[in-house]
Amino acid sequence: MSGGFLVVIEHDRGTMADASREALTFGRSLATQLGTTCEALLIVDESLADECARYGAETVHVVPVDWLTDYSPEVCGDAIAAAAQELSPAGIVACGTDRGNEMLAHAAAVLDLPFVANCLDVKVADDWEMTRVQWGGSLNEDAALTSPTPIVSIAHHAVEAAEAPVATNVSTLNLELDQSGLRTQITDRDVVEGGVTLATAPVVVGGGRGVGSQEGFAALEELAKELGGVVGCSRAVTNNGWRPHSDQVGQTGTRIAPQLYIACGISGAIQHWVGAKAAKNILAINTDASANMVTKAGYSVIADLHEMLPAITEEVRRRRS
16 A cells, blocks of 8 residues: 555656656645655666656656566556556556556546546645646646546646655565556557657757748758757648648647747747747747737747848857857
8 A cells, every 4th residue: 555646657668758757746746735755656667766766756666567578558557557456546647648648548447537638737625626738738627636546647848847856665566467458569660760859859940931931941950950959840831841740849740848949930820839838938030020929939039030040040150169
């Protein structure tokens, strides 16, 4: 029996997902509200116990599964459900990534309990009160949850991961998991991109319809290279065939959280804003001072991006030299 607040750790072959650090940070705050301990659940990989402790997990429960060679949503969900029955936690949380929501949804179905996804804030009371993201981020919903074991996910980038090192106890949970649950599993991987990605880049230089053409993105590529970042774009750009969908920032693309997002010639429709609003700083470059992206940005330059970008790139180079 645990009674602690349980944080499910998402990892990939021994590397903890950044999202799990957010989940641990959020889990600590809920554990404090509940007056209990923050604990972590590690499926298969015990090597991440020290990392869990660095972000505040006082106990790390490890579930060994000898026959699981890679990620399987059903097996992970079964493991979470079995761990909940064994530990009787005060609540369960994971980050609201694709995997996090997938695992918790499966566990909730097995336990026949409600699951609330993509929360921005949770307040513990007789009923848990929460604000969660709906419709891809275009609106927020206030909800209440009544459950013997509340299961929630925290929206990705809703909190900033913060270290809080503690001494931790590692416990092994030898759960009886049925191998017949292994219906889906990753069996092979093709690496299509290395290095910094759109989702993890510290700097993103985004272009919209105002860039004007596929060739116009050369200036964005040049600036992104100088800043150690990557290029993103709006849906209008992908619709025009100027950039691939993998570069799209937005509700139906990639949600980003860089230190700096430079939005060039982007009007800032709600779908794009949903994907970009987690950026720590936003600089908008646009000729339209009333554009939504300009009014929402922390910094803006009302000018022609084709004149501004080369000037910014040149200034970055000058200061480096």
